[in-house]
Amino acid sequence: MFDWLGWRKGWPLWRSYRLNAHIKNDVEQIFEGIAETRRQLLLDWADEQWRQMDQFVHQVKSAGLLDTAHIVQNSSKWDACFKAAYIRAADSTEIFMLDEQNQVVFSTYKKHIGQIYEDNEASIGPGLKYARADATGKRCLYGPYLDPVTLEIGPRSSSFHDDVTLMFIEPMLQEGRYIGSLCCRIPNDVLGDLIQRESGHVYPDSGDNYLFMAESKLRPHLQPGTALSRSRFEDHTFTHGENLKDGVTTNWGIVSVKEHTELELMFTDPATGELHPGVANTIRNGSNLFAAYPGYSDYRHISVIGKGITFQLPHCPDRWGMMCEGDLEEVYRVRSIGWRQFKLHSLFIGLSGIGGAALVYALSGSAWSAAALAAFNIILGLVTADQLQRRHHQRVHEDLQRISRFIRINAEGQGDLTQRLEPSAFAQDESGELAKWINNMIDSLEGIMLKVQVATVDVMNNQYQMRTSTETTQVTTERVNHKIGSMIHGIREQLEDLDQAKLAADHMRLTLQQLEASATEQIDVARQEVERIGCKMTQISGTVKDTNRTILSFMETMQDIYRALAAIDEISAQTNLLALNASIEAARVGEHGRGFAVVAGEIRKLAELSRSSTEDIHQILNNITTAADTAARSIHEGDQVLAEGSTLVQAAAQLLQSASAEDSQRTQVVDQVVRLMENIAAISHKNRSTSAEVETEMMALLSDMMHVQQSSHNVEAITVFLQQIVGQFQLTHSEKLLPPDVIVDVDWRNG
Known part of the structure; x- marks a missing residue:
């Protein structure tokens, strides 16, 4: 009868339950409603985060910021884009960009820039690996996991704060290639604030809504039943009794956490060490509802009842579970x-x-x-x-x-506002009056909801028209901006070419100036050398002429020598004849003429010797004459060569003179070209400045258009949200609010 509770604990609970067994169906409906409402809250919240990521990705692509290699050049655009996204994402504490090597290249938290995430489970490695596993890229909601950066940044919208983190990962592709990921960091305590909704707790003393892991695919080591959200009983904020920080006392020991509930606590029954029946049955069956006595034992080993469900958040591979519980004693504490x-x-x-x-x-x-x-x-x-x-x-x-x-x-929030309480079914007392006033309140609420619905339809139609107009204007502006960008790109290339040509011309001018200076010096030296050579050649020509005259004079002297030798030959012949005659006369005289004969013989020998010497002299003179003729011819040829050399020297001097003049003209031409290119460069720089101003204005126009479009999207989102809220209620004549010719098409997946 008292099952695992025992008599002392079981009897009061059994008595409370039996006194209120008639409300069991109401209790079941209450827990069903709580679980479904919290589940829908989580799904809507996750959809909203991904919608904001869609807007962010659309803005990044529209601004042309996918190229992470030029972040420094576009730092102002990146900063403006990230700040706008950060303002929209009220729950996020950081938005950052990873490159292909998983390095943080830009972030709203500047200290985070430069960090590289390793491919391990200690960080977001499994989430990044999942996001880039597919060629088309897959979004990933990764976590909860422990990240010290989250603790360092601090809280933003959550009342609690620790290092437990959720990471929204959006893979970025360019031409089918993975180039990085956009990431949004959200403290996990935001989920606790969502599902707890302290002001809406039906059972304020015990009611606890918490998340746990049902099946982990990204982190297989994370066991089913591991806590994924903060418990209301983590500290004294939500309860005046025992809490998990100080320790919850049971007969089987103290249940406590050191830092936080998430990832540290397993929802086990301390009496058995096994997952308590609520979590275990929810994981096993996908859902679990238990609203009758004796309930089941939770991690505090007290009797609880409630509803357990499992679900998957958008783009999260893991399957989570949620328990919406209340203590059996408080739930059935009701006394009619x-x-x-x-x-x-x-x-x-x-x-x-x-x-x-x-x-x-x-x-x-x-x-x-x-x-x-x-x-x-x-x-x-x-x-x-x-x-x-x-x-x-x-x-x-x-x-x-x-x-x-x-x-x-x-x-x-799921009410049918078309229904009313029937006053005739109530007595004409306070309950009847209460029913009438409730009907009056429902009428007022329905009227307000109808007005809101009409207003949302009008706003949606206006937003649709404005969005169509802004999209058309944006397309035109982007096309004009693209043309201007192409023009500016061409001007930049032209300026680069002009700069290169100007540099080349400057270099050529310097080179020509150096060459001109060097050539002038060389020409001056050459001219001096030519002049000196001319002088030398003139001197040589004079010397040659003198030598020629000397040779001619020598030839004339040789003729005199020839004439003298001819006379000597004649004298020698006569002497020889006289000696012969003397010998004949001496022989005829006889003994007395012997001495004279001897003298005559000697004279004849001398005459022969003189004739022989004269012949030798003739031979030598012939040789000298031949050599002199040859020298005369050579000197004549040399004189002609010297004349030609003098002519060439004069021509060289003239060429050197003209070359010097041409170098001066060439330098003047180069100077004119350089001045012309400087003027062109100045005009191009002015054009570039003007084009840059136009580009800045166009970018500002695009930015304004993006802001208008984002504002339009935000208003549409608010309108859609209002329509969703109003749509949860059934209203009278609500089907007549949308005329058949008005079509409102909102697709947040396409930004």
Whole structure:
């Protein structure tokens, strides 16, 4: 009967449950509503984060910021784009960009820039690996996981803060190639704030909504049943009893956490060490509803009841679970008005029976008569009280229960505002008045909702027209900007070419100036050398002429020598003839002429010797004449060569003179070209400055268009959100609000 609770704990809980067993169906509906509402909150919240990521990606692509290699040049654009996204994402504490090597290249938190994420489970490695596993890229909601950067940055929208993190990862592709990821960091405590909704707790003393891991695909080591969200009982903020930071006392030890609930606590029953039945059955069956006695044991080993569900957030490969629980004691602590009045009636009946018995006994002295009267009065009183309680239950308790059920359905945000309480079904008392005022409140609420619905339709239509107009204007502006960008790109290339040509011309001018200076020096030296050579050649020519004259004079002297030799030959011949005659005369004289004959012989020898010497001299003179003729011819040829050399020297001097003049003209031409190119470069720089101003204005126009479009998207999102809220209620004539010719098309997936 008392199952695992035991008699001491089981009896009070069993008694509370039995007294309120009739509300079991209501309790089940309450937990079903709580679980579904929280699940839808999480799904809508995740969709909203991805929608904001869509807008961010669209803005990055529109601004042409996909090239992470030029972040420094476009730092102002990156900064403006990231700041705008950061302002829109109210729950995020950082938005950053990773390149292909998983290095942070830009971030709203500047200290984070430069960090490289390794491919391991200690960081977002598994999430990045999942995002880039597919050729088309896959979004990934990764976490919760521990990240010290989250703790360092600090909280933004969450009331609690620690280092447990959720990371939204958007892979970026360019021409089918992965180039990096856009990441949005959100503290995990935001989820705790979403699902706890402290002001909306039906069971404020015990109700706890918490997340746990049902099946982890990205981190297989994360066991099912691991806590993924903060518990209300983590510290003293939400409870005045024991808490997990100080320790929750059980008969099997103290359950506590050192830092935080997430990833540190396993939802096990301390008595068994196994996952407690609520979490275990939810993981096993996909959902679990238990609203009857004796409930099941939670991680504090107390009796709880509630609803467990499993779900997947958008683009999260892991399957999560959520428990919406309440303590059995608090849930069935309800004591109806009829029960309290029945106890009060019973008290008065008992006192009346005892008083009547005492009076009879005092008057008659008969104990039996007194006891019989007391018993009669008590039985009659109890029957009367029971009948009164039943009638009271029908008239009061059931009326209040219907009102409570009607209000509860609408309080969960899924109400049918077309329904009303039927006043005739209630008594004409306070409950009837309450039903009328509730109907009046529902009428007012429906009227407000109808007005909101009409307003949202008008806003949506205007937003649709404005978005169409801004998109058309944006396309035109982008096309003009593209043309201007192409023109500026051409001007930049032209300026680069002009700069290169100017540099080349400057270099050529310097080179020509150097060459001119060097050539002038060389020409001057050459001219001096030529002049000196001319002088030398003139001197040589004079010397040659003198030599020629000397040779001619020598030739004339040789002729004189020839004439003298001819005379000597003639004298020698005569001497030889005289000697011969003398010899003949001496021979004829005889002995007396012998001495004279000797002298005559000697004279004849001398004449022969003189003739022989003269012949030798003739031979030598012939040789000298031949050599002199040759020298004369050579000197004549040399004189001609010297004449030609002098002519060439004069021509060389003239060429050197003209070359010097041409170098001066060439330098003047180069100077004119350089000046012309400087003027062109100045005009091009002015054009570039003007084009840059035009480009700046166009970028500002594009930025304004983007802001208008983003504002339009934001208003559309708000309108859609309002329509979703209003759409949760069934309204009278709501189907007539949209005319058939108005089409509102909102596709957030395409930004």
